[in-house]
Amino acid sequence: MSRLDIPETVNAAEVTSWSDEVDVVVIGFGIAGGSAAVSAAAEGARVLVLEKAADAGGTSAMAGGHFYLGGGTAVQQATGHDDTPEEMYKYLVAVTPDPDPEKIRAYCEGSVEHFNWLESLGFQFERSFWPGKVVVPPGTEGLSYSGNEKVWPFCELAKPAPRGHSVPVPGEVGGAAMVIELLVKRATELGVQIRYEHGATNLVVDDTGAVVGVRWKHYGETGAVKANSVIIAAGGFAMNPEMVAKYTPALATKRKTKHHGEVEPYILGNPNDDGLGIRLGVSAGGVAKNMDGLFITAAIYPPEVLVTGVIVNKEGKRFVAEDSYHSRTSAFVLEQPDQTAYLIVDEAHMQMPEMPLIKFIDGWETIAEMEAALGIPEGNLAATLERYNENARRGEDPDFHKQPEYLAPQDQGPWAAFDLSLGRAMYSGFTMGGLAVTIDGQVLREDGAVVPGLYAAGACASNIAQDGKGYASGVQLGEGSFFGRRAGRHAARTARRQPA
Template sequence: MAGEQTWDVVVVGFGIAGGCAAVEAAAAGASVLVLERAAVPGGTTAMAGGHFYLGGGTVVQRATGHQDTPDDMYAYLMAVTPEPEADKIRAYADGSAAHCDWLEGLGFEFERSYYPHKAVIQPQTQGLMYTGNEKVWPFRDLARPAPRGHKVPVPGETGGASLVIDLLARRADDLGVEVWYETRATDLVSDSGRVRGVRWRSFGGNGVVLAGSTILATGGFVMNAQMVAEHVPQLAEKPFILGTPYDDGTGIRLGMSAGGQTLHMDQAFITAPFYPPATLLTGIVVNRDGKRFVAEDSYHSRTSAFVLDQPGSSAFLIVDSVHIALPEIPLVPFIDGWETVAEMERALGIPSGNLAATLAAYNAAAARGEDPDFHKHPDWLEPQGTGPWGAFDLTLGKATYAGFTLGGLRCTVDGQVQRADGSVVAGLYAAGACASNIAQDSKGYSSGTQLGEGSFFGRRAGRHAAGQAQYRRSATTPW
């Protein structure tokens, strides 16, 4: 593998996005080479629990008796996304059920079962649960809620998605996709504004591959300290970062070197879930002024993002003696318990009377099944009136926050990398965590969006890239 070689499509990175892009490009008849820096496929995808955010009436939703339509999924994603790209959300919602079938066609089945509890991820192999803010106000009034978190049938919280990687690698092999492992793309080869391939380096040497289309699928940038400090300083210090060492932003930087624009680089998924158990959602979350600021039944990364907006990135979860329990995932430390609210205010440094007033107002409304301030769902509205009261520390640096980056290259619905003026960089595509598609921020994130959009838009990029490369080949246009 030396010198200069020519392919229809070269894909950089074999995670969920690169694997799906490669398989679709090959299925469309293209000759495909994947360059993968690691010795095995998988990247950060192989660490993922295995939630895919899918809906619009998937086979799993139907089998478990949940109604969903592409229009409801579209309305939800449009509402929860700060700067939604309507064409992408439309395509994702319309194509989601068929995409679920395609994923299963790789050789596995999402279990036809529903996990009804509030949790971070299904504890066993249950196929479906709520993994976003669908039942949280105001979203529940804007789109009919439906559970869309499809989990691969592997128990546990991490690593489940490696099942899909193994199947993708097998499918790629069957389709004749060539994969060069331990081979890193270092630069793009460009000519007259068109990307014509990549330069690579491995232990054994280096070289150039020329291609009609080049797809960047190298993951995010959470492991690049300089990029993190520049774009997402909230990830720079206290939180744990989630990813592999190769989440170093290479793809984003390669795309920028060809003129590509980046979007939402200042946003990250950051979270420190305090549930399960769900009983803790009946408590109230207050800042150090003793004021509530978020509906406590929000998806955990939404609650966390609001915590980080508070003075000192500081907040407490307050629960009375009837509802208190220890978090099943020990990320949020228990501070102490107090016989009176006045003692609790003193211990937490909350101005005297503030927490008492917040609790009194909350309890009075909750007793009526109402939450006029934050519209917490009635399922979780229970007065916190029975002392002693306990407090958990949600403060950044006390609670264990973890996160990864969400920003990436601007691209079309087919993954073509775009410049700031909206024009496309000919021959260049991006997919997965190095691209900006559906997921934009922690407040609107639903678990499963990264694997869902990475696989869905990876496939679209693969198809489009194959079509373009083959057209140029048949037109005998030199690359």
Template structure:
């Protein structure tokens, strides 16, 4: 059955952080009717993320923590080096940095809460009492020579959810509630299948989607429960998540038969990335082999938003870029060791961000890596576990210290147990120690605060090689997407021209973190690109709007939606 409704001003496809920010911004700029269509019941991957937003330039949280001297230009100089060759021009990156403080204030005006002291140690999983942290490679070479290091990871205040206490839901939820209060209509359990195209010039003027006939019916409620519960367990209980998602998919297959066309004056695609689409990964990201295509992603990250944009002539960019994370901190003392490949050579600086460490292993050692420490460093790690870790990460570290390592009285014996070249490992460690003793720079330029000699037996090793399952899996996200105009967020075609009325945001678009990623940068880009698209879409609306009576979609509140966030 195909039912037509009067045109909306703006339709947003995807109800994660980027989509909700787009909807709010559109209403603020004058759009009188905004509808968000989401395949589950909102949140997306953002809601099961760590809830860390990358921001700088002297935010309130930075000022309160004593780092208010950070400037937008300083942030720009760091990010220009970090995200080099991203799909954004210098003007867009400067705008991203210049507006960073204002965006944080905007988030807070819609209910998001930030604040708290600086975390005194290196981690991507801070304890709840900390609200600010270093999340990238700001202190590492060569970044520290390009810009003054400053902490820019703003952790959302909240209780969090799941075994890792992810606070992404505490960021998304108040924004979602704010959007509903502003009159944004939300349609859950909905999958957009195609665009409505203008018969004359072919521009996008709406969507065709499939949903449950009654969004409050039993089948819809069961679908939402299984889908949302499955999403909750994605980061840490993959088999259970797979089972729950499978049941949700069966309910959808046999229960969702209601097809609706909805016209609009602008469409914003914010439907996530494509880490769950195996065929797209095999075609575009050969480097994704061995990485876990789950973790902080959902079944919605199947590339459907990107493919929709391509169906309207949209071009893509950076689809070959994927970010996998091998974190070896906290405790920080892990960074005092050396990471070597099977040949015994170091694969890169140990103090770089976890995605860079993972990338170095892929590029230089076939995805293999081994962390080598001596007994002094090992003891330091053990003494800092309770102070610097919590929840599931603490359990992982305790597993590594108890069972997940190898031990030997000599470096040669340790090398043999891992099938590492023993002579080369001994030379690598000697070179590392000699540089410390002679007060010379580290051979791969690791910073002094993470350097200590590897001299005291017994010696310890942990296999940190890339794998896609188990306790030591390497989670990943895709970074590329639809090419968009830097000023508006409109999707660009192969000729660099925007198809009228079509926008993309979040991981559906190739944005600030399309080349490299550090913790918090994707959520920050979701806010930036979503807000940009919503504002421009509303600003570009025709002055004369349809005056026909409007058949309103059901308006839900967050409490109406079965969810475990």
């Protein structure tokens, strides 16, 4: 059976017995599913979670713990950063390829309340700010710039403000696991039932097409849960090779290289990110959108001194502002000939990356030698550097508008080159496409009507996060928890209006 196949739905009339009857069943306990379950239970709904893994968390638990929040959170206020829902809204609309103004408006206007809700689970974001250009703050700093807010043209379209809120767990991974643990604790207190190692296999529908339950499998045992509402929160499809090959082939790109062997992107995900949640939604009449949307990146920083260098393609031409957020830079790399790019720095600005994601190639005494070694047409890189250096001495970048703090002439030889090419640098990524949903998570059909009884949230739904050019660290945890809460509330309130 292909992992592209859509599961068949089960007609409710064919179910001879139900293992459980609840108001809301949630498929998956990551940040979205956990937030949905807690919010539905807080509304008084009887909630059951089916989690395929042996523990809660999913891919969310592997994340560093950034939440994209703004509009004047307590951390922003404590660190002296003015922000308003309106400026946050203008920024997110500007960086989103196909923005949904209603969803973005709700997210921005509800951001401070959502921040407070997260802290009410039992932790506090540290009231501190990390000022440098960084992927994740090195310590427990609670706030940093995690997107393109200070990058042109967005810095002119909306007043820049840092909105990357990090939970107080140092390091690259696992910070969100703490939030998941608190969600499990809160869910348990509210009477949510969680069945681990229970994987959903099919949706159950009635004769009208409404979703009224879920079939599950637990090792050799199978059964069906009857529910007034089903919320799919089962993650993306980055671990499904067939779906990746069809929709996001860059996540599978690998090349044999002379110096580094074969390199392929590292998938940020867990084994259950197999796209089943999306395919379940489609089985009941839902439609998937933005399926070619992906986050894929190989960061050139830290250290941020490398941002002063120039990034060129195989023709020796610049194509992106080097101070862009790392996945924005990487998205532009993917558009270059042969998806090939190099970072060039001189001796005065040369440091080895703190995370060895981009590959150090070599150093050369002259630009001409570097051009020959990299296969760049003779004179092209020299001309690019000459123009860049001349403008940088004046603190200007008329070509790509890199901010003055990251402009520095690269004229002190020898020169070094790093390989940013897809299949050679160590890229990592995940999928962004998912089910089309309303602002409350109701799954939509092709004609815009909702599938009765069916919701989706998190990585298997398409909301704000759409591509790497506009992404900011923390958007997926932020929108997953925010829209997960909305789905849980709406599903619970809908269930109350129906007979059990």
